[in-house]
Amino acid sequence: MTRYAHSLTGWLSLWLALCTSQAAMAVAAEPSRALPDEGKPGSSFSAAERKAFMQPMAQIGFDTRMDFVLGRAIFEKIWVPSPSSTTASDGLGPLYNARSCLQCHINNGRGLPPDEQGSANRNGLLIRLGIPGDSHNSPLGVTPEPTYGTQLQTFAATGLPAEARINVRYRTRLVELNGGEQVELRQPEYRLSQPGYGDFHPDLQLSPRLAPAMIGLGLLEQIPEADILAQEDPDDRDGDGISGRANRVFHPAYEQPQLGRFGWKAGAPTLQLQNASALNTDLGISNPDYPMAAGDCTARQPGCLKAPHGNTELQGGFEASAQMMDVLLFYTRHLAVPARRNRDQPDVKAGEQLFTAIGCASCHTPVQQTGKNPALPALSERRLEPYTDLLLHDMGEALADQRPEFGANGHEWRTPPLWGLGLHQAVTGERALLHDGRARTLAEAILWHGGEAESARERFRQLSPHARKQLILFLESL
Secondary structure: OOOOOOOOOHHHHHHHHHHHHHHHHOOOOOOOOOOOOOOOOOOOOOHHHHOOOOOEOOOOOHHHHHHHHHHHHHHHOOOEOOOOOOOOOEOOOOEEOOOOHHHHOHHHOOOOOOOOOOOOOOOOEEEEEEEOOOOOOOOOOOEOEOOOEOEOOOEEOOOOOOOOEEEEEEEEEEEEOOOOOEEEEEEEEEEEEOOOOOOOOOOOEEEEEEOOOOOOHHHHHOOOHHHHHOOOOOOOOOOOOOOOEOOEEOOOOOOOOEEOOEOOOOOEOOHHHHHHHHHHHHHOOOOOOOOOOOOOOOOOOHHHHHOOOOOEHHHOOEOOOHHHHHHHHHHHHOEOOOOOOOOOOHHHHHHHHHHHHOOHHHOOOOOEEOOOOOOOOOOOOOEEOOOOOOOEEEOOHHHOOOOOEOOEOOOEEEOOOOOOHHHHHHHHOOOOEOOOOOEOOHHHHHHOOOHHHHHHHHHHHHOOHHHHHHHHHHHHHO
16 A cells, blocks of 8 residues: 555545546556647647657656655646535635636646636636735735735636636737748736725736646756855856845745745745645635635625535544645656757757757756755656756836735746757647747747847748747757
8 A cells, every 4th residue: 555545535536437547548658759830830749759748757656656646636626616425525715716726737738828808718817916015024925915825716616706807908019030920929918807805906917827837847847056055146246147046935834034945036935835835726625734724815805714525523623624735736747848859860869959048048957966865766856957056037018017026026927948849839728928828929928028038039030941940940859
């Protein structure tokens, strides 16, 4: 038996019988083939490619494979509002954004942003809220909107209104590249309609956040803090125009600020807290780290605060027990990063050299190393190629959300890892890049870079068409 199988309660036995057969089939890794060129959304992909982000690390032992399967089942679990016929799935909401983790992280990949038609099945983009205030010293990292809290919930349990509806409109413009190529960029404009609890604060700060891919998170967590801090250069002392700095975040479980690693602004210090916060805020599920049964409901939403909840003695007084959170953490820590493809092809090698030459590697650090951790042998002392420094960088006005988060200001974003980049379209069905999914191609994503990345963007724009293709082929190989 595994570490947690003895302590998981009766609901798990029945539930496991329903989901183990499907989950276990994904444990064996499948080979994947090379992807087609960028810009072919009609291309078909194999089942192996669609499941590329759902595989366990090969390094986990046979005795812990069941923990991975159980954790995956919780990640895919469909929660229901209370009261229900079983306490195993009670507790959704009362206000929420999705009914399961998988609904936002499609096949463990990125979410999809809303479209201009308002398609109901595209709920992979969250809207974080706030108003001007002292984000540095707030336990939430932001001053909440007085009525709607820190995040907009677009669904609600029966009898309650949802907080609002997200409407998006895109303005487009053409950018011309060296050689005559033109790329269309689309700028999203968000509007919140049908507010369920009164008007928003006049100084509302709105930050769209797309659900990121789940691969490699446990490895990023094991990069030594000293290695990350060694890459900081907040005053740009070397004069290269790159001023990366770490976010320091607060959580009541700690007595002092911690290094932020996870989230679009590095607002979570550990994967455990990232999981727990997302479960509570996105789904309204209470757990030991975030025990609020009403999730992100505020004092100005009394109906939400009084709604039935799923806290039970069976789950340790929560809706998601400590044991459930443990196996969920094991699962999210041990999702494998797919192997690179075509890395020995001449054009891919040339593109890799261009990636460094034009300055992309200054923030997207190619190689990192995890520290020694005997308690997590699969993650210990591993050489990684994540292409991130995990630091905050000013990305310019065009990508700014104007909403601070702990030490991050409204122009700063954490450098996202690039591993798995070439598989995003295969996993989710289409490309949606950057923090809000506005970029549909890799070229678009690069051309939105500003601030500290402006010089790298301009060097990309001035490359010959052949060199740009080589750079894109390198990114597709990741």
